[in-house]
Amino acid sequence: MSEFKDKIPAAGGKVEFIYDPSSGRLAIQITGTGFLALYMVAVSLDGRHVLGTVPPTGIGQSPVYPQPSVITYIQSDEQGMWGRNCPLCKKYFRTNHTANDTCCPYCAAGSSSLDFISEAQRKYIAASYDAFARAYMGKQSTSLDMADVADKTPAWHYSEEKQQYHFVCDAKDCNTQTDILGQYGYCPRCGRTNARKLFVERIDQMLARWHETNNTITGQKERGEIWERMTVAALSEFEPLAKHLRIKLLRFPMTSNRRKRLEQVNFQKPLQANDLLLQWFDIGMLEWAGNDVTPKRLVPASDLPFIKKMIQRRHILMHNSGIVDQEYLDLSGDTQVRLGERIRIRSQEAKRFVDCVGAMAANLLDNVELGFKEE
Numbered sequence: 001m002s003e004f005k006d007k008i009p010a011a012g013g014k015v016e017f018i019y020d021p022s023s024g025r026l027a028i029q030i031t032g033t034g035f036l037a038l039y040m041v042a043v044s045l046d047g048r049h050v051l052g053t054v055p056p057t058g059i060g061q062s063p064v065y066p067q068p069s070v071i072t073y074i075q076s077d078e079q080g081m082w083g084r085n086c087p088l089c090k091k092y093f094r095t096n097h098t099a100n101d102t103c104c105p106y107c108a109a110g111s112s113s114l115d116f117i118s119e120a121q122r123k124y125i126a127a128s129y130d131a132f133a134r135a136y137m138g139k140q141s142t143s144l145d146m147a148d149v150a151d152k153t154p155a156w157h158y159s160e161e162k163q164q165y166h167f168v169c170d171a172k173d174c175n176t177q178t179d180i181l182g183q184y185g186y187c188p189r190c191g192r193t194n195a196r197k198l199f200v201e202r203i204d205q206m207l208a209r210w211h212e213t214n215n216t217i218t219g220q221k222e223r224g225e226i227w228e229r230m231t232v233a234a235l236s237e238f239e240p241l242a243k244h245l246r247i248k249l250l251r252f253p254m255t256s257n258r259r260k261r262l263e264q265v266n267f268q269k270p271l272q273a274n275d276l277l278l279q280w281f282d283i284g285m286l287e288w289a290g291n292d293v294t295p296k297r298l299v300p301a302s303d304l305p306f307i308k309k310m311i312q313r314r315h316i317l318m319h320n321s322g323i324v325d326q327e328y329l330d331l332s333g334d335t336q337v338r339l340g341e342r343i344r345i346r347s348q349e350a351k352r353f354v355d356c357v358g359a360m361a362a363n364l365l366d367n368v369e370l371g372f373k374e375e
Contacts, residue, residue, distance in 0.1 A: 015073075015128075017135035017142040026136045030073055036080035039098045041114070042069035047129040050114055050122075053099060072128045074098075074121055081177060083118035084188070087111055092118065094179035097189040105178055105185030108248050116188075167194045184244040193248075195241055196365050202237050203358040206230055210351050227350035228322070231314050234357040235268060241361055242267035245368045249281060268315075270360055271308060283367035285360040294366055299359050309334050310353040313343055 016029040030038070040054035042065045051066035065071075076082055081094040086104035093105050102113045117125075135142040169176045169187040176189040184195045213226045250262060258280065265273050274284040286304075290296035299307075312332035316322055324341045328334070337343060 015131075017132060019135060019139055019141045021139070024139075026132065028071065028073065028132070030075070036078065037076040037096070038073050039082075040065075040071050040073055041117075041125065042066050043072055043125060043129050044069060047126065047133065050117065050125065053113060055099070070129060070132055072125050072132075074117075074124070079179075081179060083120060084116040085118045087115040091181070093181075093185075093188075095188045096177045102188045103186050103191040105180050105188060106247075108186050108191065108251050110191065169194065170197060184240065186248075192369065193244065193365070195244055199237065199241050199361055199365075200358075203234075203354060203361075206233065206354050207351070210347070210354070214347055223347065224344060227345040227347055228317055230350045231310060231345050231353055232317055234354045235270070235311065235314055238270065238357050238361055239267045242270070242273070242364060245364055248368050249277075252281075269311065271304065271311070274360075277367075283364075283371045285364045285367075288363040288366040289371070291370060294370070297359065297363055297366070299356060299363070303356055305333055306349075306352065307356050308332065310349065310356075313345065316343065 016031065018027045018029060019025075020027070039056075040063075042051045042054055043049070044051055045068055047070070051069050054063050054065040054071055057063045074082065076096070077094070079094075081096045082098055083092060083094050084102065085092055086107060086109060088109040088111075089104060089107040091104070091106045095102075095105075098113055100113060101110055102116045103110045104116075131142065164181050165183045165185070166177065166179045167185065169178070169190060169192060171187065171190050171192045174187060174190045174192070176187050178185060178188055178194075183198060184193065186193050209226070210230065213223060217223050217226070246262065246265065246267075250259065254262070261276075262280070265276055267273050270285055274286055278284045286299040288294065288297040309332045312328050312334070313322075316325065316328050320328075322342045324334075324337050324339055324343060326339060329337075329339060
C-alpha cells in the first residue's frame with residue numbers, strides 16, 4: 001500500500017432523521033463513534049447549492065446562517081481533519097481548518113472555505129440532502145447506519161486520503177493541522193509557510209554533520225568527500241525552498257511576460273536570481289531590512305566572491321566530476337586552480353558556504369513573508 005494514500009475512514013455510527021408529527025419538523029441526530037469533530041453547512045432548499053458554513057454556538061444560542069436552507073453535518077475523519085480540494089490548482093490536502101477563508105498549501109490561492117470543500121464531501125452533501133428530503137416528504141423518521149451505507153452507497157461514507165507530510169502551524173495563535181503531498185506548504189488558516197522550521201532543521205543537520213566530521217574523522221579523502229557533499233547539498237536544499245516561496249510572489253498581479261520570466265528564474269544561481277527579485281519586488285536574498293521582531297540581517301559584500309566561487313565549484317562537482325574547465329575559470333573568479341585540475345573543498349569553505357546559504361534563505365523567507373505591507 002502507498003505510504004501516503006492510505007484510506008482514513010471519515011466517520012462511524014448512525015445518522016438519524018427524526019420527524020416530529022406535531023410540528024412537521026425534521027431533526028438530524030448523529031450518534032456513535034468514528035469521528036472526532038464535525039462542522040455544518042447550509043444547503044439550498046433545492047439541494048443544488050451550498051450556501052454557507054453554519055458557525056458553532058454556545059448552549060441556548062441560535063446560529064446565524066442563510067435561510068431558508070437545510071443543514072448538513074460534515075464529519076471529520078478519524079484524525080479530526082477534513083479533505084479539501086483547491087478551487088484553483090485542484091490539488092487535495094487535509095486540514096482541521098474549515099471556517100472563514102482558506103489558503104491553499106500548494107499554490108497559496110485564497111478563497112472562501114466553501115470553495116475548498118472536497119469532491120468526496122460534495123457527493124456526501126448531495127446524498128445527505130437526498131436522504132433528508134425523502135424523510136421529510138415521507139413524514140417519517142429514518143435512521144442510517146454509516147457502516148451499512150458505506151458498502152451500498154459510497155457517497156455516504158467517504159474516506160479521506162492520508163498524504164505525505166503532516167504539520168502543525170507554529171504561527172502565534174494558529175496551530176492549524178495540515179496534511180499535504182511533499183513537505184513545504186502554506187497554512188490553510190493564516191497562510192504562513194512551514195518551510196522556515198524545516199529548512200533550519202536541515203541546515204542545522206548539515207552543521208552538526210560538519211562538527212562531527214571535523215572532530216572524529218581524520219582521513220583526508222573521507223573528509224574531502226563529506227565537504228563536497230555538503231557543498232552540493234546546501235544549494236540543493238535552497239532551490240526547492242526558493243521555488244516554494246516563489247509561489248507566493250506569483251500571486252501578485254503582473255504581466256504574462258513578467259510571470260513567465262519569474263517562473264523561469266533559476267535558483268541554482270541565487271545571485272542572479274537576487275538581482276531579478278530586487279528589480280521586480282524590491283526584495284532579495286542578501287539583505288533583510290528587519291522589523292520589530294527580527295533584526296536586520298545582511299550577507300556582506302565581502303562574501304559575494306566566495307559565494308560565486310562555491311556555486312561554480314558545486315556546478316563542476318555535479319557535472320564535471322570536480323575537474324576545472326574553462327567555463328569554471330571564466331565564471332568563478334578562482335585564481336588558485338589550473339585548467340584540468342580537480343578542485344578540493346576544505347572544511348572551513350564547506351561550513352562557510354552552508355552558513356551563507358542559510359543566511360540567504362532566512363533573508364528570502366523574511367522578505368517574502370514579512371516584507372510586503374499594505375499602506
